[in-house]
Amino acid sequence: MATAVETLSKLERRMTLTFPLADVQAEVEKRLKVRARTAKAPGFRPGKVPMKMVAAQFGYQVETEVLNDKVGRAFNDAAVENNLRVAGFPSIEPKTSEEAGEGQLAFNATFEVYPEVVIGDLSGSEVEKTTASVSDAEIDKTIDILRKQRVHYHVKGEQGAHGDGGADQSAQNGD
Structure with missing residues (x-):
């Protein structure tokens, strides 16, 4: 597998991934054989479906899975090999x-990398510390607001979560 990384802009890179077509075809055949063991088709017992029918039914799906796996693995290996910190998912297009060349598959992966951040010398910097004070009047005001927000209304004379409302249902001062 060959990879080549080129810089498109400050953060954007393009990587060319190539690998042999024979590897992909071998993996597809291997996965189709595994799938054939449990494949079902009308007129055949499960697992006894001919390989041609299995390939016709599942070939495209298996080939796509194999390509996704191979390209993803090749991309991750190349990113680690080249010490690239990839940001997000790459955009992958086939060549x-x-x-690509005879018997090769090639893909272009365009992606962005995290920028290199260098922290300067902070020994001469000053940090300003701010303090805040809270008075008793501000605390009382906040408690009054909370009481108004969380008020409970109960029917007079009925039992509730906060005690009974009293036996007398007539209006009283303070109700």
């Missing part, structure tokens, strides 16, 4: 067969 044409003329660009």
Whole structure:
């Protein structure tokens, strides 16, 4: 597997991933054989479906899975090998067969990397500490606001979560 990394802008990179077509085809065949063990088709017992029918039914799906796995693994390996800190997911496009070469698959992965951050000397910097004081009047005001926000209304004379409302249902001073 060959990789080449080129810089497109300050944070954007393009990586060319190539690997042999024979590896992909071998993996597809291996996965199709595994899938054939449990494949079901009308007129055949489970697991006895001919390989041609399994390939026709599941071939595209298995090939896509294999390509996704191979390209993803190749991209991650190349990113680690080149010490790249990838930000987000890459945009991957296949290259044409003329660009890739005979018996090769090639893909372009365009992605962004995290910027290199260098922290300067902070020994000469000053930090200003702020303090805040809270008075008793501000505390009382906040408690009054909270009481108004969390007020409970109960029917007079009924038992509730905060005690009974009293046996007398007539209006009294302070109700």
